[in-house]
Amino acid sequence: MTEVRIEQPEDADGVRRLLESAFGGEDEARLVAALRPTHAWLPEFSVVAEENGRVVAYALLSRVMVGGEEALALGPVAVTPPRQRQGLGSSVVRDALRRATEARERLVLVLGEPAYYRRFGFVPAAPYGITSQWSAAGDAWQLLALRPVEARYPAAWRAL
Template sequence: MTILRLRPEDPADEAPVARVLAAAFARPDVATPPEVELVEELRHSDAWIPELAIVAEYGGEVVGYALLTRVRVCSDGDGGSAPALALGPVAVAPHRQRIGLGTAAVQAALDAAAELGERLVVVLGDPAFYRRFGFSRADRMGLTSPWSGLGEPWQALVLPPSTSDDGPPPRGEVVFPPPWSKV
């Protein structure tokens, strides 16, 4: 029986995670997909939250990955900002795709974020995939970003509040840390 194990990334996982990302995002026109470099740079930034970098081990092999990192939502009116999370990259090694490992890794990351009291997650991705977690169009929630013009793929999810008086989720421009500008 093959066992799936979902857990936070540890330093020994850096090379296996890079291999999963490289295989999942491989393109003939680039030697190293930008997602590999994105994760490496995020690891060394203020956006990194170690508990929210989730690896999926299947049969003892790292074959999946889901990452949540810190972003800020800057409100239009008062100049303030609120913390939020960006989901991505999410990857599964090609030889292990289509068996639910990506879904399991994303759900584990979202559950860990909710346990930490996070409120809002944004993602740019396939609406058919992310809808299963409760994501919906971010623009309809008052959230903008450099990717807002893409319509449905720009999505957001409000996590369950940690207390009954958390108030509404933030609205405004989602500001990503510098490593994201390369993707």
């Protein structure tokens, strides 16, 4: 049976092993390790899927700034190779996004495969003027608005 839940401190080694296995190297594991001691680390948005005491999928939302306002970045997202294409990645991403929505977070950015992330509602970020060092990735640079933002006009507009 698979349990999707918030990462616990004792999961850190399993997350590292999963990232190294899924990505075939240490870069993503180093990223997560570098984020852990910073203000960008939000433990309530570090989600694992566990099967038989083993971490088999992972999704992380960490803090970023967009135009002076707080937002989230999704990544890394990983699934152990033998369990890929079985819905585990979607499960941890959906759970992380649900938690962020419940926490009243506003915006999530991701650099990833558009066909995959579109299923969660992500759209290309460039048309919205949100840029980063990954903007050159084209449609792979994406955003998801977690809640509506209301535009408020001054009273003079009500006369129209």
